[in-house]
Amino acid sequence: MTDQLYQEIILDHYKHPHGRGLRSPYAGEAHHVNPTCGDEVTVRVTGDLSDISYDGLGCSISQASASVLHELLTGRTPAEAARIHDAFVELMQGRGQVQPDEDVLGDGVAFAGVARYPARVKCALLPWMAFKDAAARAGMEVSA
Amino acid sequence: MSTLDVAAVRKDFPILGREINGHPLVYLDSANTSQKPVQVLDVMRGYWERHNANVSRSVHTLGTESTTAYEDARARIARFIGAASPDEVVFTKNSTEAINLVAHTLPVGPGDEIVISEMEHHSNIVPWQLLCSRTGATLRWFGVTDDGLLDESSLESLITQRTRIVSLVHMSNILGTINDVSRIVARAHEVGALVLLDCSQSVPHLPIDVATLGADLIAFTGHKMLGPTGIGVLWGRAAVLADMPPFLAGGSMIETVTMERTTYAPPPARFEAGTPPIAEAIALGAAVDYLSALGMDAIHRHEQELTAYALKTLADLPGVRVFGPGGPEGRGGTVSFDVAGVHPHDVGQILDDLGVEVRVGHHCARPVCARFGVAAMTRASFYLYTTTEEIDALARGIEQVRKVFGG
Numbered sequence: 001m002t003d004q005l006y007q008e009i010i011l012d013h014y015k016h017p018h019g020r021g022l023r024s025p026y027a028g029e030a031h032h033v034n035p036t037c038g039d040e041v042t043v044r045v046t047g048d049l050s051d052i053s054y055d056g057l058g059c060s061i062s063q064a065s066a067s068v069l070h071e072l073l074t075g076r077t078p079a080e081a082a083r084i085h086d087a088f089v090e091l092m093q094g095r096g097q098v099q100p101d102e103d104v105l106g107d108g109v110a111f112a113g114v115a116r117y118p119a120r121v122k123c124a125l126l127p128w129m130a131f132k133d134a135a136a137r138a139g140m141e142v143s144a
Numbered sequence: 145m146s147t148l149d150v151a152a153v154r155k156d157f158p159i160l161g162r163e164i165n166g167h168p169l170v171y172l173d174s175a176n177t178s179q180k181p182v183q184v185l186d187v188m189r190g191y192w193e194r195h196n197a198n199v200s201r202s203v204h205t206l207g208t209e210s211t212t213a214y215e216d217a218r219a220r221i222a223r224f225i226g227a228a229s230p231d232e233v234v235f236t237k238n239s240t241e242a243i244n245l246v247a248h249t250l251p252v253g254p255g256d257e258i259v260i261s262e263m264e265h266h267s268n269i270v271p272w273q274l275l276c277s278r279t280g281a282t283l284r285w286f287g288v289t290d291d292g293l294l295d296e297s298s299l300e301s302l303i304t305q306r307t308r309i310v311s312l313v314h315m316s317n318i319l320g321t322i323n324d325v326s327r328i329v330a331r332a333h334e335v336g337a338l339v340l341l342d343c344s345q346s347v348p349h350l351p352i353d354v355a356t357l358g359a360d361l362i363a364f365t366g367h368k369m370l371g372p373t374g375i376g377v378l379w380g381r382a383a384v385l386a387d388m389p390p391f392l393a394g395g396s397m398i399e400t401v402t403m404e405r406t407t408y409a410p411p412p413a414r415f416e417a418g419t420p421p422i423a424e425a426i427a428l429g430a431a432v433d434y435l436s437a438l439g440m441d442a443i444h445r446h447e448q449e450l451t452a453y454a455l456k457t458l459a460d461l462p463g464v465r466v467f468g469p470g471g472p473e474g475r476g477g478t479v480s481f482d483v484a485g486v487h488p489h490d491v492g493q494i495l496d497d498l499g500v501e502v503r504v505g506h507h508c509a510r511p512v513c514a515r516f517g518v519a520a521m522t523r524a525s526f527y528l529y530t531t532t533e534e535i536d537a538l539a540r541g542i543e544q545v546r547k548v549f550g551g
Contacts, residue, residue: 002493002494002497002548005493006490006493006494006548011548011549011550015550036505037488037489037504037505037506037520038505038506038510038513038519038520039489039519039520040519057519058487058489058519059487059488059489059490060486060487060489060490060549061489061490063487117493120489120493123489
């Protein structure tokens, strides 16, 4: 059953994260913590989203999610990033009922199974919420 | 010496017959909350169905029955922990409320010191931090050794004439360590400080006699000892409770009330404002009866055998590091560990897939995780109904974890 949760893509991003490590310069930074488990992530964005860097400590779901976020959102316009961000949040909050669009979410579709585990949805969303805050601090509105 | 008939015990716990994700339930999370036997569930239901009425205020038959059952539960719990009198048993919501009660009624000021330890549950850290910030008192603490024991090397300099209270965990909810507090109690009393022990993990699992323990106050909670949630206990020596001012104010805790002033009831009523959790208290009395009938010595022996078995089983697994004391001596049936390269969340998720329920995270004892250099731990905890077969299931689950994560 956890095959649904631990898709190869997720394990791959966990073991070989893309773009990990905090980089400068940046225009906005946010540090988010999941108080129930202690998972944490810091996300930095440049003013034009040409780089999104991150570092964190946590489970495979939260860390793979940060890697996927980096891959999906780096180099996008704020409007595109907002669209992808909202699609990912919608997928995660959909209790497994939302059919993900691979054209929008790329490797993010692998997280569809996570939505069926309410206790893990917060893990998947942790870097995305940190990204939203970091972007806001850089003067971008990336979510409705 | 009686031994525990675990197969017979398990029949009393309906939930143990459940399947989880197609596997028989292996419940290894009793340090979090215990399961409940039918004997406790029946008492609770029977109370609601036959005797429900408010306590300590009604002249009618139901009110009398309810009050008698409530006070009878207090007396059973008092006997269970060796209290000198039922009046030394104050019902609270849980251990957290019991500790907060003390932290809110202890007279302290600038220059006074509160001593805790790095091994505490957050419920025995945060109330004291708040007390210190309200009053200007200073918080100090014992460190933890690499073996997961309290570091008593600075005992004399830590507990001094400035110390008002020493509040320590009796058995760690994360390391399993059972603290021998005799030297600390002696030192605290030498300087005139009170000792509060957080017995949330010890009262459910060990024979406890408050007279032998030597503390002035202890806190424990019902739901970890086969009782329901919403009921806990603060035990205090009669003279100590008598000196404490009220905590929460309202009905039941008064002697007389005028519009100008109020005089307060003696303990324990002084600390039980408002309608208490009546059914829960009575059910906790039933839980204590159940534990007493089996014998706390027998329960403790059973758990020590399980702990020895678990420590050996886990030691044989590659990549598994156990925290806390290495042998079953001086520790209880709570075993936290790390699986190399795999986050505890992921360990817990894969174990759940196999029906094995463990706790993962920082266990409300984040400083302990920090002390051992990890963000989180996986914890298996045992009780009177736990079997060695369940520990084998845990070991098989950990092998599966390593398979999925390619360890």
